[in-house]
Amino acid sequence: MVVEAGRRSSPQSADALATLCEIYWFPLYAYVRRQGQSTDDAQDLTQAFFAHLLDKQTLRVADRERGHFRSFLLTSLKHFLAKQWRRDAAQKRGGGRAPIALDFDDGETRYRIAPSHESTPEKLFERQWALTLLARALATLHREFEASGKAARFVSLKMYLGGEKSRVPYRELAGQLDTSEGAVKVAIHRMRRRYRAILRDEIRHTVDAAEDVDDELRRLFDALTP
Amino acid sequence: MMTSPHTCPQCGTELPADAPDGVCPTCLVQQGFDSHTAAANLASGTTGLASGPGFVAPSPDELSGRFPQFDIIELVGQGGMGAVYKARQPTLDRVVALKILPPEVGHDPAFAERFKREARALAMLSHPSIVTVYDSGETDGLYYFAMEFVDGTNLRQTIVQGGLTPPEALAIVPQICDALQAAHDEGVVHRDIKPENVLIDKRGRVKITDFGLAKLLGTDTDDTAIGKPFTLTDTRQVMGTAHYMAPEQIQSSSGVDHRADIYSLGVVFYEMLTGELPIGRFEPPSSKVRIDVRLDDVVLRSLASAPDRRYQHASDVKTEVETILNDDPEHRPPVPNTPNLRPSARDRLKAPAVGLVVASAVDVVATLGILLFSLRISAVASDALTIRTLIFNAVGVASLTHGIVLALGAAKMFRLRSYPIAVGASVVAILPFGPGAAISLPFGIWALIVLLTGETRAAFAAGSGRDIS
Structure with a gap:
């Protein structure tokens, strides 16, 4: 783009x-x-x-x-x-x-x-940029789940997007969703994979070459780290 | 593991109020990396003194119950991938560094086997510049290493606290090379060379720590099936490590060999000299600090994106550095305010490249002239002249091609990209394919001479690599 x-x-x-x-x-x-x-x-x-x-x-x-x-x-x-x-x-x-x-x-x-602790307007800008990008990727993912009638599932699973650990163990989650623990794991894995694709695609729009995506990710990470 | 509602259960940092959908933004960014492998490799951030929350280290008291053989003195550092304690081993009356890995590693059934295998390899490493592993094992599901305790600091702290002078940096590099070479000879690749892992004791001796830990803790090995939940990748913390990783290592950690360490060494070398990371279109170190410009070649060659273009052995880096230092008896810095005694490859290519541009312009103008002329005569006379017209057109096309190739080659030289095209264009410049050849001949030879030097090749190699921003 x-x-x-x-x-x-x-x-x-x-x-x-x-x-x-x-x-x-x-x-x-x-x-x-x-x-x-x-x-x-x-x-x-x-x-x-x-x-x-x-x-x-x-x-x-x-x-x-x-x-x-x-x-x-x-x-x-x-x-x-x-x-x-x-x-x-x-x-x-x-x-x-x-x-x-x-x-x-x-x-x-x-x-x-x-947060007001970011010292410079630049840092604030970069942090907000990163958050905007993430929010957009999440929103796209959410829409996709909605479109396939799984909006509720998105809400339950999204907390695992950042990684494995969560306050709710898989077993409990499986109970809530009335499915098996294995199925929950698979669903989370798929959701993460899709999320990754969306995020990278989103970033791809803001950089010149596909090779730059990882580099931009690193910069975004830096921007989010206080 | 502490999970208050306001901290990310994943990395332990405080969740900002504006976290998208209530999910930790830093963890969300980390998920973006293409392969978990890369992300895991980014993470292996435990070093003696790494920073970062995430893994809540047990207090020395909690730990002493599990390790009756040690008196745990204090926690000296922790990171996402473990914690390090200073401890005393009363039976031998020695101080050791006790490193414990996060309890989650035990959840992977394959880990025990891997740990045993790696620990055995690490115990084989014996070198004055490598932190010695005394013992390793598992107790109550907690995996640990007991290692030589290095009383001192690490390279990161040294860089942060005011940095190093070039001579200091140049004294450290050969020691790192020695350690790496010794490990590589044993078939062990470090995979995570970065300033945090380069310890410096009170006598200034370098000790490299955490050999092979990245591999042990990463999910890169074949032991972990794709699609399995990731135990360790999710504890990843220290994204900064990515800056030290060789391009092929970021892509995929399988098939990475010892040359990945040489790349990381190049990054550390560059950072020690300049205080900056070689990211994007970075300048050679000598344009930032007063050092022998030949060191640029060493750094740039270590940083070549293709492993084949790097030094093939850590010992070669050491040899080159020492040759340059010995050549230069007092490491004599150049005269102040003239940081570069020799212009950089880019600068030296500039003049021949400009010459090629001029020759290219002559070609293009001449082509236009020829074609116009050809059009006119074909308009005036008829079929008798067809052959002549054809000849004119052929000459025109040759001349135009000549011009285009020269321009392309010059562009590549300015940008230090596509080495073969630059060389090819220089050769074409020498060939008499157009009126511009009269000008391009000497410049083509000049360009070739500059292009064929090792320094220029290294500059191209670096230029076509991580040039991103």
């Missing part, structure tokens, strides 16, 4: 960019907020930033070498903020028409939930 977004103003590229922005706007918003902007200003600035990005097709100049969409967005945002786009400018460019739908109320709630 990054590659698509970088192509010269084809309709797909605008769509791809808008899609990526809709997914990853919150980390940017959190970054702007942590920079000390008020809620209103941060909303305008974020929206204006996206307008700027979509208008200018800035993605086109994304340095392919860098590969990571994440760092590209943050760098662009920093440049954008450095130009000191004031609120009225924001109104002029982005305020009139919202290029993409961003749920700022939700954003502000999430911002308040986010």
Whole structure:
């Protein structure tokens, strides 16, 4: 998708960019907020930033070498903020028409939930990026379970996604789901495998090459470790 | 195992309020790694002094009941894969490091056999730079090693606490090489060389610990069937280890040989010299610190992504380092402010590559001229000239191809990628296939001379490897 977004103003590229922005706007918003902007200003600035990005097709100049969409967005945002786009400018460019739908109320709630100990806006951004990505992968997985009529199963099993250990032993879980312990293990194994595929696919959209996925995973891990 | 509602039952860290779906985000990221093998290898983070929660180590008191043969003195370190205690063995009046593995390892029925086998191999290792394993076994389902106690620090702490000077780093590397070579001679691959596993005693002697533990604790061996629940991978903690792993080891741990250790050694070497990890498009060490530029070759060759391009023996690394040091009687650093006495491979390739670009441009322009001319004469005259037109077209195509190949080769040289293409293009540059050849001939020769040096080859090898960001 990054590659698509970088192509010269084809309709797909605008769509791809808008899609990526809709997914990853919150980390940017959190970054702007942590920079000390008020809620209103941060909303305008974020929206204006996206307008700027979509208008200018800035993605086109994304340095392919860098590969990571994440760092590209943050760098662009920093440049954008450095130009000191004031609120009225924001109104002029982005305020009139919202290029993409961003749920700022939700954003502000999430911002308040986010631990405040992260020292820098960058660290906050990266952490939020990682969380957004994970939440998205989980949501996709959830949808898939729902689609096959297993929504309840997802809820019971999701706590095992992170790994083997959990507060509920397999046996107990098997009792709850009225199945055997072996079947529970198999189900968990399959769910994890599917989750892994989804997550990697999600990351693949934000990096240039498939080989970069592991590297990005490592960076995400670093971002999540205090 | 402690599981309060606010900690992740998996890794023991505190669950953040914004954890997606209430699942621990770090564990979720770890699940993303392609194979569990890789993830398990990432994890083997127990070293004497590794950090990280996850495995709740028993207190010395709890432990002393199980180990009547030792007086447990104190817990000195713990990680996801075990805990290390300082203990005294009264019968021999010696201090030992007692390492216990997480109790979960015992859940795998195949583990006992594997443990026995590996422990036997480890006990065979006897080298001044390898932490000696005195004893190993299982008591009450708890697997343990009793090892030589190293009173000192580890390389990680040394790097963190202000780092090492290049001469200090260069004194450590040969000792690591010795230890690795001795183990490799016995057929033991460490698989987890990283600063945490390089201990340094109070006299500055290097001792490598945790040989083979990664393999023992990983699920990489054939003993573990795919699809079985993973006992150990899930205790994984120290993702940072991934940075030290050879590319082939990240891919799959089966078939990994001693050259994976040489790669990890390269990472440690680079980190000791520069304080940074060689991630992405990293610069050669000499552009960051004042060292003999020939050391760049040693580091880069150790870091080659293809095992065949690395040093084939740890002892070769030592020999090269020592040759460079001896050559350079006082390890004399270059004059201040001129960090590089010799330009890097990239810099030395720049001039010939620019020459090739110019020749390529001449080719393209000439091609256009020829084709235009050919079009004109074919418009003016008719069939009598067909042969001439054909010749013109053939010359045009040859010239254009020549130009394109030169441009491609130059691009590869600038980026230090695709060594065969760079060499091939240099050869084409020498061939008289286009008007640009008049210019490309000398530059092609120049490029070949630079390309054929070992240093440049190593730079290409490193360049095509982990270049990611």
